[in-house]
Amino acid sequence: MNSVNLSSNLERCWDIIGVTGDRSCSQLPTYAHCRNCPVYSAAGRQLLERPTLENYRHEWTQLLAELRSVENSPNSSALLASETLKVVIFRLQREWLALPAQIFKEIASPSQIHTIPHRGNQTLRGLINIRGEMLLCVTLNHLLHIEAVNTTMQTVSAIAHSRMVVVEKPGNTWVFAVDELYGIHRLHRQELRDAPRNQTQAYAQGIFSWHGGTVTYLDDELLFTSLARKVQ
Numbered sequence: 636m637n638s639v640n641l642s643s644n645l646e647r648c649w650d651i652i653g654v655t656g657d658r659s660c661s662q663l664p665t666y667a668h669c670r671n672c673p674v675y676s677a678a679g680r681q682l683l684e685r686p687t688l689e690n691y692r693h694e695w696t697q698l699l700a701e702l703r704s705v706e707n708s709p710n711s712s713a714l715l716a717s718e719t720l721k722v723v724i725f726r727l728q729r730e731w732l733a734l735p736a737q738i739f740k741e742i743a744s745p746s747q748i749h750t751i752p753h754r755g756n757q758t759l760r761g762l763i764n765i766r767g768e769m770l771l772c773v774t775l776n777h778l779l780h781i782e783a784v785n786t787t788m789q790t791v792s793a794i795a796h797s798r799m800v801v802v803e804k805p806g807n808t809w810v811f812a813v814d815e816l817y818g819i820h821r822l823h824r825q826e827l828r829d830a831p832r833n834q835t836q837a838y839a840q841g842i843f844s845w846h847g848g849t850v851t852y853l854d855d856e857l858l859f860t861s862l863a864r865k866v867q
Contacts, residue, residue: 647678648660648669648674649669649672649675653669653672653675654668654669655669718823718824719821719822719823719824720735720821720822720823720824720852721735721736721737721819721820721821722734722735722736722819722820722821722822722852723735723736723739723800723816723817723818723819723820724816724817724818724819724820724845724850725798725800725813725814725815725816725817726813726814726815726816726817727775727776727779727781727813727814728776728781728782728783728784728814729781729784730779730781730851731817731845731848731849731850731851732775732779732850732851732852732853733820733843733850733851733852733853734802734852734853734855734858735855736819738802738803738804738855739800739801739802740801740802740803740808741765741766741800741801742798742799742800742801742816743765743798743799743800743801743810744798744799745797745798745799745812746763746764746799747763747764748760748761748762748763748772749761749762749763749769754866756865756866757774757777758773758774758777758778758862758865758866759771759772759773759865759866760772760773760774763799763810765799765801765810770801770808770809770810771808771809771810771866772799772809772810772811772812773809773810773811773862773865773866774811774812775811775858778838778858778861778862778865779838796815796816797812797813797814797815798812798813798816799811799812799813800812800813800816802855804855804859807859807862807863809859809862820845822843826843826844827840827841827842827843827852828841828842828843829841829842830842830851836851838851838853838854838857838858838861839851839852839853839854840852840853840854
């Protein structure tokens with residue numbers, strides 16, 4: 636491309652006669668795009684190799700030292716404990732449970748579940764169509780050892796409907812039914828208490844108080860790992 640003074644920010648040939656300019660550069664047919672031109676590459680090298688600004692290293696050294704000081708501080712655990720958790724609360728039978736909100740991909744109405752030949756077990760229910768995609772449908776009741784009850788459960792919302800929820804982590808997507816879905820709730824990590832020892836709480840990271848009762852905050856990593864193992 637035509638030679639320009641690369642030291643001047645106002646004379647960037649790619650913005651004047653190149654692809655983002657009037658495209659009058661005589662070398663444009665040869666290189667097709669400015670990013671393939673030696674002049675453009677030289678400008679990039681000049682930008683990366685420019686001298687650091689005064690006090691640049693000092694400012695970054697000071698900032699990193701402050702961060703390291705916070706990490707090593709006796710109060711660092713208190714700072715982590717104040718982290719806000721965003722969870723989705725739902726009910727299975729009488730149990731109120733929660734999972735991290737970021738793993739929830741979709742909420743759907745109940746629909747037909749198609750059984751998989753020769754793949755029957757108490758955790759895997761079959762395949763379900765979610766927006767044209769066939770996904771594995773499981774039951775958490777069996778995995779978490781939640782027993783069915785015949786008595787009427789007091790609901791939180793005025794109208795409680797069962798729902799199918801889709802949860803997803805990289806490489807794994809599961810669908811399961813819930814008896815009632817409350818929605819998103821925020822809490823501080825310090826609100827979590829140790830869960831009592833029983834079969835359901837084996838998957839718990841902790842419990843927290845909510846609406847006069849308790850909610851079990853499930854370990855999503857352990858849950859996904861167990862589901863993958865159970866449906867094999």
